[in-house]
Amino acid sequence: MIWGVLSVGAAILIAVAGRIISDDVKEWLPWITRCLIERAVSRLPEGERERLEEEWWSHVNERPGGLAKIYAAYGYLSASKSIDKIVRSGESLRLAEPVSSACTLNIVGNTIQLVRGLSPLDNGRLSFTIIATQNGVSGTDTFDVIVVPAKDRA
Amino acid sequence: MSTSEPRITGPTLKVLGALLSSGRVELSGAEISRATKVASGTLYPILFRLERAGWLESRWEDDNPKRLGRPRRRFYQVTNLGARNARAAVKDLEPAFGKVAWA
Numbered sequence: 001m002i003w004g005v006l007s008v009g010a011a012i013l014i015a016v017a018g019r020i021i022s023d024d025v026k027e028w029l030p031w032i033t034r035c036l037i038e039r040a041v042s043r044l045p046e047g048e049r050e051r052l053e054e055e056w057w058s059h060v061n062e063r064p065g066g067l068a069k070i071y072a073a074y075g076y077l078s079a080s081k082s083i084d085k086i087v088r089s090g091e092s093l094r095l096a097e098p099v100s101s102a103c104t105l106n107i108v109g110n111t112i113q114l115v116r117g118l119s120p121l122d123n124g125r126l127s128f129t130i131i132a133t134q135n136g137v138s139g140t141d142t143f144d145v146i147v148v149p150a151k152d153r154a
Numbered sequence: 155m156s157t158s159e160p161r162i163t164g165p166t167l168k169v170l171g172a173l174l175s176s177g178r179v180e181l182s183g184a185e186i187s188r189a190t191k192v193a194s195g196t197l198y199p200i201l202f203r204l205e206r207a208g209w210l211e212s213r214w215e216d217d218n219p220k221r222l223g224r225p226r227r228r229f230y231q232v233t234n235l236g237a238r239n240a241r242a243a244v245k246d247l248e249p250a251f252g253k254v255a256w257a
Contacts, residue, residue, distance in 0.1 A: 051228070052198070055183060058225040059194065062184040072187075075195030082199035086206070 029066030033073045040076035045087040052083070161203075162243045165192045169200050170240040173210070173232045180213075180229035201230060209236030 037060065041053045056076050060069045168190040173181055176189065187197050204210040211233055215226040232240065 048202075054219075054225045055228040056194075056198075058182070058227050059184040059187070061224050062182075072194045075193050076198070078195035079198040082195075083202050086199065086203055 026066065029070060033060060033066070033069045036070065036073035037076060040073070040080040043077070043080040043084060045084055048083060048087065052080075163200075165190070165196050166200050166204070167240075167243065168192055169197065169204070170209070170232065170236065170243075173230060174237060174240060180231040182215075182227040182229055184227070186230065204236065205230070208233060209239060 037053065037056055040056070041049050044052055056073070060072050063069045063072050169186055169192060172186050172189040176185075181189070183194075183197060183201065186192070186201070187194060190197075192200070201210065201212075205212060209232065210230050212228050212230045214228055215222070217226065219226050
């Protein structure tokens with residue numbers, strides 16, 4: 001009889017403790033996710049932080065369940081390290097084809113129009129040299145421009 | 155500035171494949187992750203690298219986060235250059251896939 005009462009009491013205690021622990025863990029999961037994302041964002045190059053923070057929060061919010069969110073957020077720690085490495089090394093910031101075949105420069109009056117036929121110039125840097133000749137005198141100037149796609153221009 | 159192309163790894167091909175074969179013009183990072191099963195830690199450096207190389211372009215979802223009640227999604231799509239280079243990369247791999255496998 002005593003053992004029966006004790007067993008029921010123990011079962012109730014375990015159920016209550018389990019519920020408390022479960023509620024507590026549920027409270028902690030979003031906090032852990034936030035800490036992981038904040039930590040990952042802080043490791044990014046400064047120019048990439050704002051964009052990737054919003055993008056990563058958006059991705060995490062689409063994951064069902066707290067643990068899946070933590071798993072995704074944990075991945076951002078290694079992602080931020082890799083992205084920082086890419087930016088530092090200048091990797092992938094390049095034109096896939098020689099500029100001469102990728103674009104055409106039109107000179108109209110004193111304005112240079114860059115006619116783009118291919119996308120590698122999007123979001124990229126472009127260096128070009130203009131050699132101008134007038135009355136037998138030549139001048140050379142080199143320009144380094146950042147190409148902004150039309151849709152992103154103000 | 156390096157002149158080499160982005161590394162074509164298995165996950166990179168999966169990402170390009172998902173974008174090229176989804177039937178939709180653009181996909182968000184979460185959708186790409188779901189379609190390819192590539193983890194977030196691998197996916198975002200790939201998207202970042204491909205975008206910087208001009209193989210992908212991206213844009214924000216057309217709405218205000220306040221109105222949406224959540225952060226905006228970032229949508230990615232393959233550029234003409236990306237599609238051309240991805241197809242060329244797959245073609246380069248075809249002979250290896252096409253070989254007879256002996257048991």
